[in-house]
Each structure stands twice: as structure tokens, then as C-alpha cells.
Amino acid sequence: MSGVNHIRLTPDNVRVPLGTEVTKVAPSSVRIRLEDIKARSVPVKAHLTGKLPRPLRLQGVVVEPPEIVLQGPAGNLKRVREIFTEPIDLGEVMESTQMAVALEITAPQLRLAPDQPSQVTVYIRVEKGKGS
Numbered sequence: 351m352s353g354v355n356h357i358r359l360t361p362d363n364v365r366v367p368l369g370t371e372v373t374k375v376a377p378s379s380v381r382i383r384l385e386d387i388k389a390r391s392v393p394v395k396a397h398l399t400g401k402l403p404r405p406l407r408l409q410g411v412v413v414e415p416p417e418i419v420l421q422g423p424a425g426n427l428k429r430v431r432e433i434f435t436e437p438i439d440l441g442e443v444m445e446s447t448q449m450a451v452a453l454e455i456t457a458p459q460l461r462l463a464p465d466q467p468s469q470v471t472v473y474i475r476v477e478k479g480k481g482s
Contacts, residue, residue: 354383385423389463390430394418396472397434397454400441405479408440412473418453422460430457435470448473 358379361372394413402408418433435451450469455461462468 354381356381385425387421388424388427389419389421390427391417391419392430393432394453394470395432395434396451396474397437398440399437400439402440402443402476406443406476407479409446409475409477410473411475414471414473415467418470419463419466420455420457420460421463422457426457426459430460435472438472438474440474443474443476446473446475446477 356379359375359377361375364372364375366372394416396411396413398411413435420427420430420433434454436454438449438451449472451472452469453462
């Protein structure tokens with residue numbers, strides 16, 4: 351049942367090792383909130399750090415797949431606008447390249463849907479600046 355629920359705790363519903371006994375449980379009840387698990391597609395953005403070495407200039411960044419399906423509690427999922435890759439240091443890019451990069455899921459209780467990849471491919475296109 352989604353929503354706020356009160357669960358009564360008694361010595362009978364607490365598992366303990368053989369040879370031990372629960373004589374009292376405090377508090378005697380807990381309040382928990384249950385939410386439906388939902389799935390939603392969110393855009394994936396490359397997390398770029400640092401600067402390209404001179405004389406290179408960034409021409410474009412493409413992430414494949416451009417979206418990923420996350421799942422988790424409806425309230426948490428609703429707040430996610432996008433997901434980022436792990437950081438990519440532009441200072442290490444010497445030419446146009448592609449790389450497999452892991453996703454960084456920082457939102458609590460969210461995870462990738464079962465059929466989703468844990469990595470995306472990031473294509474970074476650069477060109478030499480004028481006057482070089």
C-alpha cells in the first residue's frame with residue numbers, strides 16, 4: 351500500500367539467532383512511507399571537466415544512448431531532470447575521440463532499469479584553433 355503506514359513491532363516479528371530471545375521492542379511501532387516503483391527515461395549528459403589543450407577547440411559532444419531509463423520510488427524519480435556520466439577530463443583529450451564512460455547515479459534509491467547499460471559512449475569532436 352503506497353502512502354504512510356504504521357507497522358507494529360512485537361518480539362514475535364523480530365528474527366534473532368538461535369538461543370536468544372527478544373523480551374521488549376522499543377519503539378513498539380514505526381511509521382514508514384511506501385511509494386510505487388516507477389520507471390522513466392531521462393537525458394544523459396557528459397560531465398566535462400578541465401580544459402582542452404591549446405590549440406584545440408571543442409566542436410561537439412554526443413552521448414549514445416542520449417537517454418537512459420531509471421527506476422525507483424516515484425517521488426525520487428520525479429525530481430531527476432538528467433543524469434551525468436562520470437567526469438571526463440578534457441585536458442587528456444588530444445584529438446576527436448570516443449570513449450565508454452560509466453553513469454553516475456547520485457539520486458538516492460534510484461537505479462538503472464534492468465535492460466539499461468551501465469556505460470554510455472561519449473563522442474568528443476575537437477578541431478585545431480585558428481592561427482596554429
